[in-house]
Amino acid sequence: MRIAETVTFGGSGLDRAAEVRDHAAHLATEPDAQIILLWRGKPLLAGGALVRVGPLHPVLKDATADKVLLGRDGDSLAFAADLSQWQPDNLDDQALNTFLDPTEQRHPAFPDDHVFKELRGVMTMLSPRDAELAATARGIFNWHRSHRFCAACGVQSCFAMGGWQRNCEACDAHHFPRTDPVVIMLITQGNAVLVGRSHGWPQGMYSLLAGFVEPGETLEAAVRREVFEESGITVGEVSYLASQPWPFPSSLMFGCAGKATSRDITIDPQEIEDARWVTREEMADVFAGQHPDILPARKGAIAHFLLENWLADRLD
Template identity: 45%
Template sequence: MIPESEVSFAGSFLDRADRLRADDEAMHIRFHKGSLALPFWWGKPLFELTQEGPRLVWLSTDDPLVADSCGDSVFMGLDDAGRAHFATDVSHIAPPDQQPAEFVDRRTLALSETRKFIDLRSIMGEIDHRDAGIAAAAKGVFEWRRTHGFCANCGHRNRLVHSGWRMECPGCGRQHFPRTDPVVIMLVLDHDRVLLGRSPLWPERMYSLLAGFIEPGETVEEAVRREVMEEAGIEVDEVRYVTSQPWPFPASLMIGCTGRAVTTRIERDPAELEDAIWVSRSEVERALSNDHPDITLARPGAVARVILRSWVDGVVAGVGSSASARVG
């Protein structure tokens, strides 16, 4: 098992305090009495750029930037002192980004030389662990709100309730909750080799672990086996859980597993992968050190890189023995 502290976006220093979310009047009072708010602009949280790295900017809720945003805020929880923390949408302060983002969105909106709205994906390897978990949760909720404004049952516009964590339809009464899409990502091993794949949309030379969405009615283990067979034509038998990572791009939960390869001949689905290869542990170690001529790995903060590092370091081992793996 990999400690949560090693995985970006996992963990938080706040008690989510769901028990308090239903009391709208009490939450309104709490917002205006010594609470803190984290501003978001079009899905990007506000960071202070310090010598130690980027840190989230928590403003007093009477700060002019957030003071009028109580109704659009999300209650994130209580700290150890019982002080409430909110995330607030301040997208009204400037138009959204107009140009399409690259693979990593490095566009920002600056309030000062050191305070900027920055996309989480672009700096996820630099963010303090406890900051990252809160920012990911808030980003996920705001993205859900942006895309689920109308009731899927009857078409009425939804209204926010439960301190920003739920929507209700005034037309039919249907309740709507933030969605999370489960995704398996797998360390598929054959002896001392790991299976890596490459999407045609990725930067040049980038490879990573295979991954895919869990389908209705599937277990995690079944999803691992199906996805590896569909994408690379490799049969997998034993599967074990390793770690997980909230992935707010836009709303996934990455479920990391190890899987034992029973076959080794790759039959790649060109619609899914541009390339798929078996890579030795020593080659992965070189790639993690940015010393491989042909392979770069997922950037720091991505769970794929965490799992690969843990495998190279011996923290994560394969399942059972792959001595019986066969070609074909």
């Protein structure tokens, strides 16, 4: 698929500067270092772009000491700082836990047009470079929050290598960021594509079927297993289309195409709420916002990317 790397969060060509990660703590204090800021995984934005600050900016007093080295951004090294310990005024914890957090937070060190926003809601507005930086930072910080203790001996481990490693000083074990492989499937039969919806999704939201790859399993086998488990549809030929880092919290989505060899749907209600075949003409209405009961997949998600290019006949 020639346009595969145009998917959101991919294709910016970021040089991750892995060779200097062991010096990252010192490099983060250099005057030309540029630091992006996240609060509970939400990047700080102004004018539709990531805000970058220098290492002496006063906002960093509210950040954790450890900075993640993201890579080279132009002539500077880019880092990320986590401000999750800062407590904004009038915090609405209930809204923060919704499917798509609509709230915005403003830090007193910045003008009112500098806001922390949910990455899902702004991902299509960002440049490819800003999107990759924000997704990388969110994924790494989430891993540090959920993997603070050594899996070998249980002692709290330490931030290392610019955030790309945790070391246990008790047993000398090394731990590395986790990425979970997920297949997301464009399953077609003739002129129709298979879509489904999970329990608790917003009304009218349908997407492509997806599921985690299991140990010892190929992508092709995972596609066939997940589709059959969720919908009862059998799949023959499977091919790879595109991938997308998906930091909600730590997945790598493998977009695959599959040819269905059966038609009758039998859903597993423990897995999904509904599944249906949608013709190309119906999907065109969905994307135009004219379908009576299906909303288009969210812009920026690989499901939207694959369906849009299926409609345009660009899955080559």
